[in-house]
Amino acid sequence: MRGTVGEGTNPGGDPDADLDVVIVGAGASGLACAADLLAAGLRVRLLEAEDVVGGRMRTDRIGGFTLDRGFQVFNTSYPQVKRRLDLKALRLRPFTAGMLVHTSDGPRRFTDPSRRRGHGGLLPVEGASARDLTALGLLSARDMLAPTAWLRRRPDATTATALADAGLSAELVESVLRPFLSGVFLEDDLETSARFFHLVWRSMLRGTLCLPAGGIGAIPAQLAARLPNSVLRTGVRVASLTPDGVALAEGGELPVRTVVVATGQGAAAALLPGLDVPRGRTVTTLYHAVTRSPLAEPTLVVDERRRFLNSCVLTEVHPGFADDGRALVSTSVLGSPGPDEVAEVETALGEAYGADVSTWEPVHRVTVRDALPAMPPPLALSRGTRFAPGRYVCGDHRATGSLQGALASGARAAREVLADLGAGTG
Incomplete structure (x- = not known):
């Protein structure tokens, strides 16, 4: 892995001198933040406690x-x-653009209605009523074609409420959609924000899973490979943030005025006491x-x-x-x-x-x-990253529980850091 401890761009000098920003955590959010700050010309150090980048994407x-x-x-x-x-x-x-639902009556296939030719012309949901098929088609067409901004601005509710409001029967929800969405949201009560559900549904219809x-680790590895060798340090754990920078678990302190915490929500709350984080x-x-x-x-x-x-x-x-x-x-x-x-x-x-x-x-x-992160309604699809002067936090727990959310939060942190540094240097 590139960016091992000890590499630097200042041979014979201190590679950690005169840093503009230290980012703690080289998951997707931290990698995106680092890339954007580097593109703006800042001197950045990215610290990762594990031996490779990626966080949960490993x-x-x-x-x-x-x-x-x-x-x-x-x-x-x-x-x-x-x-x-x-x-x-x-x-x-x-993956196949669909799924198989195991039921007491045998397997039931659910397919993306826009791609079902690959399954011999099967209906989107085998055995579904005409009413359910119509309601599902209308919901999918709206989510796929409507502007993203419109979906983001709609009044929020739970996913269970959104499915009922779309006219889908309790039988279809309980036998097909709830089992599938439980794996997407990691909860089986369909209490996740309808706003997020509609965006996820749209992304599935428009993209390929x-x-x-x-393996999934190839994604953060590609992001990391684009960083200069001097930026990333793996196997370096941050013990705490100090008034002057970050204290390292192995001893010593890295002096820097601006720190971005890009870890998971538990580690972020430990490094930034008082940080509000959602349930995991x-x-x-x-x-x-x-x-x-x-x-x-x-x-x-x-x-x-x-x-x-x-x-x-x-x-x-x-x-x-x-x-x-x-x-x-x-x-x-x-x-x-x-x-x-x-x-x-x-x-x-x-x-x-x-x-x-x-x-x-x-x-x-x-x-x-x-x-x-748990994402009950009303869900703010993006939260600011400023925590205190010179202290920022990003990650999917500040946006939505997805790769998109993590990357977008890292990008937002970079924008807010750049705005504040620009304002500070006037």
């Missing part, structure tokens, strides 16, 4: 498998993604290796009874996620399940895939705390 190699830290998908339609990333270089592998061939959502992802793929398509599977959030055969998305030719199945559940709950999840997987899960080999388990 990929590990374990036992011959490529495993993201929690199941994640990449949406190509986000404006910040289009602005900052070389999509071709990521070698993106798409996929994964980089190298916790998710656990279970990875299993299987001799033969239980589903020969790169399609998301959800459970009508919501015993798990979602599951998919990752090697159907990209065979390279496993080195030995076996199938790799990823399954996510809310919270941190105990042994009995995991057994229930595995039973549900056996039913959903029609497979004998006793032969599935557990290869990894990862629990991500604060995987997403």
